[in-house]
Amino acid sequence: MNDATQVVAALRKFGAEATSIEAKRAETALPKSVLETLSSFSNTPGGGTIILGLDEGGNFTAVGVREPTKIMADFASWARDDMVPPLVPEIDFAEVDGQTLVIADIPELPRNQKPCYVKSRGLDRGAFIRVGDDDRRLTAEEVHQLVADRGQPTFDHEPVLEATIDDLDTAEVTRYTSRLRAGTNARIFADEADAVILRMTKVIARGSDGADHPTLAGLLALGRYPQQFFPQLDVTFVSYPTITGVRDAAGLRFLDNASIDGPIPVMVEEALRVVQRNMKKRALIVGAGRRDTWEYPPEALREAVVNALVHRDLTPGSRGTQVQIEMYPDRLRIMNPGGLFGAVDVEHLGDEGTSSARNGSLLKMLEDVQIPGEDRTVCENRGSGIRTMLAALREAGMSPPRFKDGTTSFEVTLPNHTLLDEETFTWLQLLGRDGLTDAQCVGLALMRHGETMTNARYRAATGIADSNRATKELQDLVARELIDQTGLKRGASYTLSNSATSVREGGKRPRPNRRRQILRLLEVHGELSKSEVSDLLDLTSKTAEHWLRTLKNEGHIESTAPGRGRRDNRYRLTPLGLQTPLFEDDEPTSSPTS
Template sequence: MPDAGIEDLDPRGVQIMLSRIRSNNPRLFADEPDEIVLKMLGVLRKSPSGELRPTLAGLLSLGRYPQEYFPQLSLTFVHYPTTTGENSATSTRFLDNVRIDGSIPEIAREALAVIRRNMSRRALVSGAGRQDVWEYPPEALREAIVNALVHRDLSPGTRGTQVQVEMYPDRLRILNPGGLFGAVDITRLGDEGVSSARNGSLLRILEDVVIPGESRTVCENRGSGIRTMRHELARAGMSPPKFHDRVTSFEVTMPNHTLLDEETVRWLGAIGRDGLKDSQRTALALMRQNELLDNAKYRAATGISDSRTATAELQDLVARELVDQTGTRGGARYSLSEYARSLDSTGQTKPVRPNRRRQILDLLAVHGDLSKTEISTLLNINAKSAEYWLATLRREGGIQFTEPQRGTKNARYRLADKGETREEFRP
């Protein structure tokens, strides 16, 4: 920044950062003068004439007023009255309209305050009962705002475009200049070990710059922002964020509704199946809204990072006959079963759910012994469901193996001998 000087940096912010970095890494920084440390961090750089001047990253991180040099490196917030924007009936263009200037830490802090004052509180029903929460989880908002500010494109051609936050009755939209950078693509966002930084120097500085009024730094959770966003939304019983990547921009949209509202919680209770994980409940609620899930979408919605865990939980839902699967392996897709979809929140359903326990016991009484494949064929159910109910009946002591060949594909089952205990049939 050839026209900027050290006086353009906020002295208090600089001293807080220097104190923090010297404390955290005394071997490198404890004995160095302030200007040398700032040069080592990339806040300052020598100009052709030999003077130390702020870099763009330094000015955005610690500047008094970066907009003196780049007026559009700011954030705008608009709260619209309808889902399409302006209310034509009343000629109301917006409910709030704010431009936020300053350094990135100051913009992040003020943007969160502005969004909060425009938010309402809603009811969330969970195992702990009914509680009032913000429309959007504050931690998810923080990560989305910081990501937009630090990952935006800062090349000369985009410096005339600001980060935009738009609030509608049904969603919050955050748009920043520049699409995804490097090897990251939309399908791998938030995966462990997958990250790419367009503005590496800026991110490095912001790891040690504290947000005004807080003890945390701007990029305290570097590399985990998307995962945090998804986790916080899932924890609040909300749909996962939606991402849209273009060459010139990147968009995050958070739907303004809760998946686990009172009616959905009653519906999940009416399913009446013990042992469902919170992640499975979230997926069922999403499928109830006609979402078609695959492994990647399941992980995005639930915050699970391991694809094998996601597959196991999805297969468990298939086995419980709550979810139907089409395709296999990487092409597997999951949707709500007819039974689960027909069940209302009072537990009433038109198609009566078959009593699989009774059916399997009756089959074994007639045939003597059967394999999992034979039971699956006779009952016209998938192999996972047959396996699930056979394991359940074995745990309950109702059936047993004909021979000690556990775990083999050729295992056959018969009714348990009278007088045998449940313990003997535990898998």
């Protein structure tokens, strides 16, 4: 069973395409809709995969392509010649149900090259993005946003002509300039007057009228009341009684709600206070003991709120949208206008050395502005905010946040559950932890709570930095039949297998005893190759390899030709294997016949 077969099986099982997979008939020629999908996958986080030769309307029946080499060449030509910028997808053949399919992997473009569009339709009508399983045309505002993000935005240090120097908080300005004079860059600022420092750091700037005015960043960092000029540059908070946000049975619409104004340092402090008054404490299992922890770690909350306020889009078209915080019984969601900026994508958020700032002047100012009541500044500007958030959640035994990058918006959702609660801890013990890493146990716990795992999400949840190591650990769980894989390469996702899902307290693992099955097969057949074991037991190649390696390491089987290549390896029982009683650690299963 190969990866393509598994993907097609998943499409048939769920009866619909995934966000990252598009199936198309292409028996004799490419359909024109391929161009729209090329654009949408190139503009969508994570990219996607196009499978040619499947009938979407016929439950993804494999109809194949008659001239796969020609279809492949045409596809590469369309991607190169009909798209702006030109695309270079990875294209390959695969065989499913005796039919040849063409599979193309379309990577996401770097942000400074978006949007990708169909050349013949132009930028305004030819740019698409993936929404669910459809290709949706980007709106004019979304196209404008992507084009604007190709360079460094300067909206944050534009002078606000309606404002004057008196609209800055005098005490905060004094603290700010004093900190700069005494800080790391004292050699630059030590002998400068306040007005000079404010101008050098873009807190104020000369307007078209020739006078000095606070900049937008200056008002947001050091202003007395920025909302006097920009009413919607604030934070709203709502706590809902139900997970859907509708009224509860008693007709209650909100448990709490607030509109938070002021400069960013004040909004951060007040937002954290409002969220915390709506939180509860819960128990966390730590080794043999337990400790109480907040539903959402304060450090993770702080970083999420700061990021939303500092990295929000400040273009004129987005100044009518607030930063929104929504609390539900099962999650906390923080939304801000403006998607990710620069050379950053959702998959690599939190990776060391990955950082980009839309509002560079604002971020730089907030390195030297303190949050009221705290002995630290609003921002470090070291690209460590997401890593701090992930580490705080891991320490609290919680799953990582979900990041959703829209073209004109960004969301962070924190699930309201603790991974290592008593029930999950018991489940892991019943599942069997022999040979599993701590990271694999965290991944399994996440999937038990309903998460769909990807390489990026696994790394975020476990703190593993190496993508290859994450893939290796996930593939090991697939081989152990604890999780199932759907999708290819970057589009691969993982969920709990049926056997892992059905483990119950007091029961045994319902997984078939693969040791017993393979030993019985070798008793019957004498010798078998890995592919023969895979076919006889209907296992993936990875699973068959895992159990053959396990039995070989245990000394129960041996290779018949140790010096030959892996493809030629065949396996037989050792004297120990012939003498060892059948294992009794799993539910008994019927023996396969020859």
